[in-house]
Amino acid sequence: MELRHLRCFVVVAEELHFARAAARLHIEQSPLSRIIKDLEYRLGVQLFERTTRRTRLTWAGTVLLEEARRIFAVVEQAKASVKGAAAGYRGQLRVALSDGVPQARLAALLAQCREEDPDVEICLREVPSSVQIKGLQDDLFDVGLAQTAHRAKGLLALPVWHDPLVVVLPARHQLLAYREIPLDEIARHPLVLCEPQVCEGFWQQLQPVLKPIESKMNVAERVPTLDLMMALVAAGYGLGFSSRARIVELNNPDVVIRPLADNLTMLTTFLVRRDVESSEQLDRFVKRVMHAELDVVASPVTDAMTLSAAEARP
Structure with missing residues (x-):
């Protein structure tokens, strides 16, 4: 199973329409259909139910879509890690942002991270809340910021911004x-x-x-x-x-x-992380998140x- 086949599958699963998916992928519809049929043959399962009126995922297809997205997230993070190492970074924090984060706080936080931990690369991803939960549980992210108090197994949610x-x-x-x-x-x-x-x-x-x-x-x-x-x-x-x-x-x-x-x-914005012993760089990041709240509360600009x-x- 090749990554390019998985990428085609993800686009078809998102569009649920082969013509639109082919247009997104810049290929003809016929070769796209062959790729999906070949993928189904290799896996030994049916991924899509197709009628003259609609296309929809089977349960096997739904499971594969979730796994494929996780695989691509891992691949993207691997690329980011390699580029960060080539740029001179000696550490990395993978931060997932969901539900919208105030830009002033985020900018102040990132500036402080660059000043105090210049060797640590901050990799930001904007993802839906459900993806954030899954990514934290699967160790795709180190920490998340969201307006959802995740009550998921193995996660801690700390209220940080109000x-x-x-x-x-x-x-x-x-x-x-x-x-x-x-x-x-x-x-x-x-x-x-x-x-x-x-x-x-x-x-x-x-x-x-x-x-x-x-x-x-x-x-x-x-x-x-x-x-x-x-x-x-x-x-x-x-x-x-x-x-x-x-x-x-x-x-x-x-x-x-x-x-x-x-x-x-x-x-309330929550900082979410796994319920395990954290690294020193994550501990420092959490402290800076708390300080970002204090800095905004103390600033007269917001009220003005x-x-x-x-x-x-x-």
Whole structure:
């Protein structure tokens, strides 16, 4: 079984459409079909169920997809390790990022790592929360940052960063009459919310807040990224939610943030690692993560920027 055959299989499994997969791989559909049939023959299993209307994975195909992604992650990390060694690094920390991390904190953390541990290469990967869990358990990552408190076997989750939850509104919106927005008022307006499967940790923390108005909510759009949520809110599609830190650092003049009335919810970022004795370089990394929280809390800039420039307009 060759890596190129596995790569073709992964693309077909992601697209579930041979023509689209062939276009992604820049090959003709006929040779792609032969590659998949050859792979099925070598493995002695059926990977796809194909009809005239659709293509879907068999259970064997689903298992192979997970294993193939793990194999490619190992290959990519091997490449990164070799390149790091050639560049003069003597150590490596493999960090998985999920659910979005405030850029200001991440930048401060990485700068401190470069200054204090210049021989240690920090390899960052942005992955879904479920991939982060599996990667930590399989020793593909050394540590993860996520808004999900992973309660998985063999993992420890340490709460490290805390940011207030805020409502995100268009710069010209009737709810700006409120300094703190009542939850009942939120239910009267369309919402732009994150995709639960993509922003798993954020959604887990937001759900309890919205529970009292769940039956009355009008969800206009579901989005996979904060950038898209900001664009849709600025365009007037609805109201959104985020941590204050992430909205402030984007500094979009077409949106304004407000706290929820009678709600002091703090969105928590967790540092996740295996429940084993850690290396000295990982211990130092954890301490720097904690200091990144203290530095932001102590900074007057965050508080000064919580209201956008739009609110200063007459």
